[in-house]
Amino acid sequence: MTYLTTPTASPVGGPARVAEPGEGISLEELQLAARNHGMPLEAMHQDVTPPGLHYVLVHYDIPMLDPSDFRLEVSGCVERKLGLGADLYDLPSRTVRVTMECAGNGRAQLLPRPVSQPWLVEAVGTADWTGVPLRYILDQAVLTDDAHSVVFTGADHGVERGVEQDYQRGLTLADALDPDVLVVHSMNGQPLPPQHGFPLRLIVPGWYGMAQVKWLRAITVIDHEFDGYQNAVAYRLKQQPDDAGTPITRIEPRALLVPPGYPDFMSRHRFLHPGPVTLHGRAWSGWAPVDRVEVTTDGGATWSAATLGPEPGRYAWRGFTFGWEAGPGTTTLAARAYDGSGRAQPEQAGWNRGGFTNNSAQTVEVTVLDA
Ligand SMILES: Nc1nc2c(c(=O)[nH]1)N[C@H]1C(S)=C(S)[C@@H](COP(=O)(O)O)O[C@H]1N2
Numbered sequence: 001m002t003y004l005t006t007p008t009a010s011p012v013g014g015p016a017r018v019a020e021p022g023e024g025i026s027l028e029e030l031q032l033a034a035r036n037h038g039m040p041l042e043a044m045h046q047d048v049t050p051p052g053l054h055y056v057l058v059h060y061d062i063p064m065l066d067p068s069d070f071r072l073e074v075s076g077c078v079e080r081k082l083g084l085g086a087d088l089y090d091l092p093s094r095t096v097r098v099t100m101e102c103a104g105n106g107r108a109q110l111l112p113r114p115v116s117q118p119w120l121v122e123a124v125g126t127a128d129w130t131g132v133p134l135r136y137i138l139d140q141a142v143l144t145d146d147a148h149s150v151v152f153t154g155a156d157h158g159v160e161r162g163v164e165q166d167y168q169r170g171l172t173l174a175d176a177l178d179p180d181v182l183v184v185h186s187m188n189g190q191p192l193p194p195q196h197g198f199p200l201r202l203i204v205p206g207w208y209g210m211a212q213v214k215w216l217r218a219i220t221v222i223d224h225e226f227d228g229y230q231n232a233v234a235y236r237l238k239q240q241p242d243d244a245g246t247p248i249t250r251i252e253p254r255a256l257l258v259p260p261g262y263p264d265f266m267s268r269h270r271f272l273h274p275g276p277v278t279l280h281g282r283a284w285s286g287w288a289p290v291d292r293v294e295v296t297t298d299g300g301a302t303w304s305a306a307t308l309g310p311e312p313g314r315y316a317w318r319g320f321t322f323g324w325e326a327g328p329g330t331t332t333l334a335a336r337a338y339d340g341s342g343r344a345q346p347e348q349a350g351w352n353r354g355g356f357t358n359n360s361a362q363t364v365e366v367t368v369l370d371a
């Protein structure tokens, strides 16, 4: 396989492209991958991901905003319009620990490969987000009887498949009024870093990343379902470009191992010494708490239950460990998660055109050296 090909210009309009058989990652995809970085898996040793190690995904450019003249406008189907600035810091706030994952995580491992941000498995991170419940802000604005959905607009602007737009996502009122949905100003006790939405972002715990609108500048209550690009066109599970598709919402269960031992610089193949090894990992689901994790150390021939760590907050990943007696040779490790809603992480997830929600089990190739 060729990993780098000459630039293949993606069409500016029209549907997203799917790579030809054997077509390597292009410079265009590399450009996206370098801007939008994943979380180094060793960061899973910590309950909370330091901001610089949390994954980042930005569709357009990071807006550089001046907080002194920044206002969050609340309008539409409300009795009282609001313009919130620094006064937002004086409103009642809460902190929620949330594991966030990009809906495109795993995309680059699908065959054929949907051409977009080429994530492997690292598009995830966990942070303590502090801010004001959206519900409190909507109560202050007083919803009118015709309120149906809420639209969140970011201060960033760009073009996607020929459609010029502000980054916008909508939520139905029922989803928006969940008391855990927050307008946050802080990440891990510090003001949001620019790449994570400074000065304000939306947090919708349990949902894939696309719902968590950064650089939030407007909240607009509308009397119908939101039909903007990111809801109606982009984040949908489709087999064909012209399918209506189904909307992407909550995070499917996934477990990831911290690759054990030490890596080869180029291939990242792992090496370790024989003997007892404790494997560490994290597992999460946006649907219900993870209640079981299984690990294989023989390439999937046999799976055994891992030991779960303490129950975390409702929306945070759960640690797990697995004791392994590593004998010489090369083998493949993997883990898979199960949640309280009955969802089970598959070894191989199904394909869709956007390359979304691919929670196929991660595989980690390791060589155990001779004693
Ligand atoms: N305004 C705005 N919000 C956005 C995005 C964006 O491009 N613009 N990207 C979304 C996507 S697709 C993801 S996965 C998450 C990533 O959040 P993070 O960079 O803080 O990890 O932000 C979401 N919010």
Ligand SMILES: [Mo]
Pocket: 057, 101, 102, 103, 104, 209, 210
């Ligand atoms: Mo995303």
